[in-house]
Amino acid sequence: xxxxxxxKLKVATTSLAGCFGCHMSFLDIDERLFTLLDYIEFDRSPxxxxxxxxxxxxxxxxxxxxxxxxxxxxxxxxxxxxKVLVAIGACAVNGGLPAQRNHLPLSTILEEVYHxxxxxxxxxxxxxxxxPLPLNKVHPIHEVVKIDYFLPGCPPSGDAIxxxxxxxxxxxxxxxxxxxxxxx
Amino acid sequence: MTQTFxxxxxxxxxxxxxxxxQAALAAGVFIPHLCxxxxxxxxxxxxxxxxxxxxxxxxxxxMRAAAGMQVESNTEEINAERRxxxxxxxxxxxxxxxxxxxxGDCQLQATAYHLGMMSxxxxxxxxNRPVDASHPExxxxxxxxxxxxxxxxxxxxxxGKNVFALSGRGIKTHLIVNAKSGRLADTDIALGDKxxxxxxxxxILRKRTGFAVPIGERTYDKAPIAETVAQEGT
Numbered sequence: 253x254x255x256x257x258x259x260k261l262k263v264a265t266t267s268l269a270g271c272f273g274c275h276m277s278f279l280d281i282d283e284r285l286f287t288l289l290d291y292i293e294f295d296r297s298p299x300x301x302x303x304x305x306x307x308x309x310x311x312x313x314x315x316x317x318x319x320x321x322x323x324x325x326x327x328x329x330x331x332x333x334x335k336v337l338v339a340i341g342a343c344a345v346n347g348g349l350p351a352q353r354n355h356l357p358l359s360t361i362l363e364e365v366y367h368x369x370x371x372x373x374x375x376x377x378x379x380x381x382x383x384p385l386p387l388n389k390v391h392p393i394h395e396v397v398k399i400d401y402f403l404p405g406c407p408p409s410g411d412a413i414x415x416x417x418x419x420x421x422x423x424x425x426x427x428x429x430x431x432x433x434x435x436x
Numbered sequence: 437m438t439q440t441f442x443x444x445x446x447x448x449x450x451x452x453x454x455x456x457x458q459a460a461l462a463a464g465v466f467i468p469h470l471c472x473x474x475x476x477x478x479x480x481x482x483x484x485x486x487x488x489x490x491x492x493x494x495x496x497x498x499m500r501a502a503a504g505m506q507v508e509s510n511t512e513e514i515n516a517e518r519r520x521x522x523x524x525x526x527x528x529x530x531x532x533x534x535x536x537x538x539x540g541d542c543q544l545q546a547t548a549y550h551l552g553m554m555s556x557x558x559x560x561x562x563x564n565r566p567v568d569a570s571h572p573e574x575x576x577x578x579x580x581x582x583x584x585x586x587x588x589x590x591x592x593x594x595x596g597k598n599v600f601a602l603s604g605r606g607i608k609t610h611l612i613v614n615a616k617s618g619r620l621a622d623t624d625i626a627l628g629d630k631x632x633x634x635x636x637x638x639x640i641l642r643k644r645t646g647f648a649v650p651i652g653e654r655t656y657d658k659a660p661i662a663e664t665v666a667q668e669g670t
Contacts, residue, residue, distance in 0.1 A: 339555065342534050346556050352532060355564035395559050402555035406534035430660045433549045435533035436540070436651065 260290075261310040261421070264334060265297040268323040269350045269390060270316025272298070273407045274341035278313075280410030291421050305333040311420070312337045314399075317347045318391045322384035331397040336420075339399045340413070342406040342435060344392065351390040358388050401426060405434045441505035443487075448501075456496035456507060457485050466662040467509050468518055468547050470525075470636055471584035472497040476593065479585050482525075484518050484547065519551040527558045528607075530565065530579035531637075537646030538638030540654030544582060546661035568613065570621035574632065575641045581611045582637055591631035599625045611639070 267275060275298055281288070295309050296302045305312070312334030318324055331337055342348040353361055366375040393399060403416050403426075412432040419426040440447040443460055450459035455478065457467050471482040478497040485496045488508040496509070508514065525531075525544060533539045568576040583602060588611075591599040599620075603612040615622035625631065632640055651657075655664060 342532070345554075346526070346532070347560065347562075348532065349535065351560070351562065352530070352535070354562035355530075389562060392556065392560065394555060394557070399555070404554060427552075430549070431657075433552075435545055435548070436536070 260293045262295045262306060262308060263292045263297070263311045263313065264295040264305045264309045264330060265299070265313040266315065266326055266330065267298065268314060268316035268326060268344070268393070269319035270341060270343045270348075272315070274315040274344075274405075275299075277405075277407035277410055278340075278413050281414045282410065284414055288417065305329050307333050309334040310336065313340050314338065314344050314393055315340050317343045317350055318387060318393060318396060319350050320384040320386045324387075324396060327393055327397055336400045337397065338401045338403060338416075338420075339393050340403045341408060342404060345394075345402050345404050347390045347392045348406065351392075354389045358386060362386075403428075406436050408432075408434070439501075439503040441501050441503065441507055443507045444510050448507075450501040454501050456487060456489070456499050456501050456505075459501045460496070460509070461665065464666045465509075466666045467496050468550060468661075469497060470543055470547060470582060471586065473586055473589075473634060476586065476589045476634075479589065482582070482584055483521055486514060486517065488514065515551055519548075519553050520557070522548050522551055522553055523555075523557045525582050526553075526556045527560045528563070529581060530562065532579075536580065536638045537641060538580070540651055540657050541649075542638060542656075543636035543661065544580075546656040546664075549656070550661050565610075568618075568620050570619040571625070572621070573627055573643055574620060574625065575643055576613070576620050577639055577641065578611060580637045581639045583609055583611065584636060586634040586636065587611075587631045587640055590634045591625070591629065594630040595625075597624055597629070597631070599623045599629075599631055 265275065294300045296305045312330040314327060314330060314337065318327065339345050343350060347354070362377045366377045403412065405412055409432065412428055415428060415432055416426045438449045440449050443465060446465070448459050448463045448465065457469060457472055460467050467485050467487065469482065469485040471479045472485055480495045480498040483495060486493050487496045489499060490506050526548070531544070533545055536542070539545060565578040567578065585602055587600045588602060591597050598614050601612050601614060602609055604610050612618065613620050613623060627642065632642070
């Protein structure tokens with residue numbers, strides 16, 4: 253990478269219908285985080301607990317697919333406020349594990365989870381207005397907004413994330429190559 | 437004198453009757469493919485092995501080599517088309533690599549890596565394809581079927597059993613099991629059958645052996661598919 257410029261790039265991250273595994277993997281770049289912080293500053297992210305995306309974000313990193321209305325809202329906020337949007341991990345790329353509910357009707361799933369499963373006798377399907385409504389199907393994020401880059405993996409390794417980010421920060425087209433390119 | 441054709445600027449020798457892909461692989465040059473297998477008659481359906489012969493596109497698994505042919509394979513244009521075909525295969529089925537025990541040994545996955553497929557690009561179909569776990573030794577997970585027909589050809593031509601067939605047409609084409617019940621348990625398939633060995637993806641799986649080789653130590657973890665196949669000549 254070139255020497256740090258005056259202005260640091262503003263990076264926002266979020267986990268939608270994901271497990272935070274990709275964020276954990278991001279932390280697996282370990283002490284390289286310090287090098288990274290010479291070039292970037294974090295905006296909205298689970299790492300900062302900032303709740304809204306600043307309107308001048310350079311990079312948005314999205315983990316997880318879309319399983320409810322709030323996921324769609326957050327994704328659109330990121331798209332609106334980030335110059336470059338990256339889908340990180342299998343769930344953001346193709347729906348991943350949550351999308352494996354897609355061949356079942358949503359009503360059947362809710363019935364089974366809250367009514368007929370053992371241990372939940374007479375349970376009620378939660379309908380608090382605070383809770384975002386689930387979508388009929390789980391969708392990968394590129395089906396809703398334009399995504400500029402994809403970083404597959406479940407999760408992508410710390411090394412893959414580092415290679416991807418350093419390529420991007422250096423103005424190169426990110427290229428993972430054998431060993432870092434994984435869908436699993 | 438040996439006959440040759442030109443593949444991406446390189447002279448490839450061939451014998452009479454050899455197809456382009458046979459001659460290329462024998463010369464250690466990889467052409468991406470999924471439904472082609474050296475031990476079976478070509479099917480010509482996946483189109484991953486498409487090349488340009490004298491400027492026109494054709495499947496290299498069905499086209500016989502001829503002296504002086506000018507063949508283009510590893511070009512940006514053709515690889516972009518191969519990548520689009522691979523993306524279509526991914527969205528038509530349910531290919532969830534993290535939960536597939538074939539991951540790392542899967543030709544579809546390894547081919548997608550080779551082609552630099554970073555996303556599925558298209559909208560997913562998320563089809564409903566129930567698995568067949570009826571057989572005591574084998575699992576059929578139709579979610580991952582790419583209709584290469586290798587199991588159909590192996591069962592018919594090598595095992596002499598006709599356990600599998602492709603049924604339906606167009607987008608409705610699907611793999612079926614030749615039994616009145618439609619269940620694998622009601623066929624005479626056996627573990628030693630060729631049909632059990634040839635699946636390039638994770639449809640036909642031996643039960644209780646899925647993770648005998650751990651993730652990270654599998655075929656395409658060690659080397660990319662282009663090197664693996666070029667070394668083996670398959």
